[in-house]
Amino acid sequence: MQKILPINYIEKINKDYFIIYIKNKELALKSKPGQFFELLPMGNYKGLLRKPISIYNIENDTIGFMIKKIGYGTKYLSQLKVGDFIDFLGPLGNSFNIPMNQKVMLISGGIGYAPLFYLSKELKNKHNSVIWIHGGRSEKDIFDSNIMNYTNDGSYGKKGFVTSNLEKILEVEKIEKVFTCGPQIMMKEISKITQKKEINTEVSLESYMACGIGVCKGCSVLIKKNNENVYKTVCKDGPIFNSKEVVWDE
Amino acid sequence: MQKILPINYIEKINKDYFIIYIKNKELALKSKPGQFFELLPMGNYKGLLRKPISIYNIENDTIGFMIKKIGYGTKYLSQLKVGDFIDFLGPLGNSFNIPMNQKVMLISGGIGYAPLFYLSKELKNKHNSVIWIHGGRSEKDIFDSNIMNYTNDGSYGKKGFVTSNLEKILEVEKIEKVFTCGPQIMMKEISKITQKKEINTEVSLESYMACGIGVCKGCSVLIKKNNENVYKTVCKDGPIFNSKEVVWDE
């Protein structure tokens, strides 16, 4: 779907992060955890391509997008005001496979927190018990004091990486499934660990995108299929892949 | 000079015209009637080149720019708010030659009104008696009810063109000097008339500009010098030329 909608509400988290909320029943109903939209700000936006942004939250008709300021596009989005229009393309991509009555773990790094938030709610709706480990560079990258937080500089929560005690926690908590989103290197490490322990793991990948719908093949990543490496599109075949399929070292 | 300055005040005239005021003593002191600035809006401006805009008014430290919405650049300028920054290059170009104790006439068309406003004030300061004829398409293009106004559609003032009764008025009023700014075709007609009557006439020309300071030769117009046609820059040699020098039909 493509819809031009006004911003309904903006939540500033801190200097680097903010959340844009829009209201649209149709889009909200269609949106599943792990999916994303391609955003194009209206007006004097200088950029050419849309910006892929995950669904952070859905509540009734409201859709939230949690965004980190990186470059021109995300900074432009951060300067928008309530009532400004954005052109939304989506929901796009596949979605997380949500189990029932399991012990699952979410592991996020930085803005990788965003897609897991909506996922965590849906997981709880399906009676899963959820443990969430989140890591960031410093206090600024921490969004919820009620989950397990790590910072690289120790400015909040434990000092270290989300992988620091992961093996032990997975064992102790008897985790049956892992969902992760964050820097490539983090997801790779986690996949190594969970693969050893044979825990089903879903990763949310990122890639530079143009069309967002599977046409341009610009977002291709190497995926193992029947012992062969093939290029799959993150935008349509993904962004969610089973960690076992991902060819991490290309 | 090049200065980045905040907008001090904005006056909306109507749907098409607005005035931007800035405050800067140094620039105000240097600015003479007929000169212009090259404006570059800061922020998310998509345009590449600066926009040449005449000095509309100077009052103490305040400089006014009266602008007509035409395309992307002037529309962008029209959306700016008080406090937004613009990069100003100027004052640029030569200026009107202001006589003393003469009977002078100003003739403007549309946004050509802008540079003549500051000029009219300086003319009066120098004890000239000033008659101002202004023309526009319709009521929207009329800015001062105290001057002689023409509209093409008759929606305000007299129906017709500024040239309609010009010969007669020049004669009756014993005009010694004419200053004009407006569409090329209007200035050409006026020049024909005043040349016949041997009335010294200064015209303010327009041309597409890049550098604004005489380097790129992009704004060249044909000018008669000693019976030879040479290209002169509107930005540096102009924008004010004696009507006799201008080669109207190139």
Added chain:
Amino acid sequence: MNNIETKLGKLQFQNPITVASGTFGYEYSDYVDFNKLGAIVTKTITKHPKIGNKPPRLFETSGGLLNSIGLQNPGLENFIKDELPKYRGFSTNLIISFSGSSISEFKEILLRLEDEEGIDGYEINVSCPNVENEGLAFGVDAKIVNKLTGELSKLTTRELTIKLSPNVTDIKEIAKAAEDGGADSLSLINTLLGMAIDWKTGKIYFKRGLAGYSGPVIKPVALNLVYQVAKTVNIPIMAMGGISNWMDALEFIYAGASVVAIGTQNFVNPKITIETINNLQNFLEEKKLTIKNLIGKANMEEK
């Protein structure tokens, strides 16, 4: 709707708007009624499947897009099996883009496609590096283009369009060579060549160094080349290069294009083709103009 009709060689077009190869695919049927397009041009296929280049494959520059897709495609037979059936169903023209690494491979692909129904034309992508010309693209050598066109034109009665590269000294010469070889029409321009380097580290962004450059920024370049070629040849032109709206489309029609294709802009606005058709039609109706009377009518008249 007579005023928006046009022709490309042998093909009748209900309107002049089509899509640039590689920038459009079946996925757009969620957003666009394919039957409303002047034609569908498919992504370039090759004899064998191509997995494409190592990522990253995209990079946005100010107003432009660099891509290094590497002609990822399922190969001729998979295309015929899996994709052609989907496209065949539409009532508009279907133009298949393909490329080969030698003249005989081009011929082989064309002959195989001749067996298939529902195809209206071929767009020959000669911008791929090849062996017969020491690794340079076919499309930069007039002699090879002439020979290739000559051989292909003998083998088909379907529309034969040669897609030209802009990265040549004299595109007119190549265009003439294709015309002389028997091309029914020409398609231009393919992407410019560009590159991206990270100023922080000196890292070359694409694994192959250079990439194809497309988008609004290449429009003035494309417009000039279309204009030059239109003055040189007598066969019609399908134009592309930075076309982002119906006004751009008109500029290219004035420059000499009978048909215009939208490329990169599909990624930005999936409905751009339909919007362009509608806006163009409204404009023509309001001004009582027809496309056919505007083709190549760019003029220098003094004001």
Added chain:
Amino acid sequence: MNNIETKLGKLQFQNPITVASGTFGYEYSDYVDFNKLGAIVTKTITKHPKIGNKPPRLFETSGGLLNSIGLQNPGLENFIKDELPKYRGFSTNLIISFSGSSISEFKEILLRLEDEEGIDGYEINVSCPNVENEGLAFGVDAKIVNKLTGELSKLTTRELTIKLSPNVTDIKEIAKAAEDGGADSLSLINTLLGMAIDWKTGKIYFKRGLAGYSGPVIKPVALNLVYQVAKTVNIPIMAMGGISNWMDALEFIYAGASVVAIGTQNFVNPKITIETINNLQNFLEEKKLTIKNLIGKANMEEK
């Protein structure tokens, strides 16, 4: 200030920042301390004065500038009389750009300039149409470029830079021809070719149809060509094409440029050269880098 020094052939540069011919002139001395520049490159002069093309001469496109100035210049003798004395006074390198319509005219101009003091180098603009190559630009024909360079290099000990056109099939071949002919360095790129048409009326904007295309939009194209040429020749490169800030400058240095020139951006920000020098210097100091160690160090290393 050692870390920002560089060389262009025979010339020592206090920093790598200079200006592109035709985009800079004495008028900028109100905004820029010329002594702070790596060099001054003057607007191309010709033997006889040129009044330039009929207006309009400029047109802004999205992110780019089309120009049709037509080499308006006062001619060789007026330049020597009126302008050279003004430029001579500066302590930085002075590079004079000139063009001719035949090899003998190029030689004549060079020899006349040899009589004048205070000139450090010549930039040979071979992008003008000429008779010896049937009206095509000198710069598109490797043989002619080789011959021209060969003849000019014999006549001077000053820095001899050949400015290359991007509008060729294979710029490496032309670059090599200039190197083999004895050029001390190469300068690239001159403007792309572009065109503008008014969609409302079909009116061709420039009287000559085509125009030169410059500005940020041509940066990816220039970067690729500089990189290709740097891999091909052993003489240093002065790079230009869309450079708008110090980060762009670094990209070109990584691509292989020893010196970079700012063109169109001067029109936007008259102080851009000085700002670029200062920002570059700060960056180098902070990172403890030197320009000389960055030249041509663009790399493909896998992450």
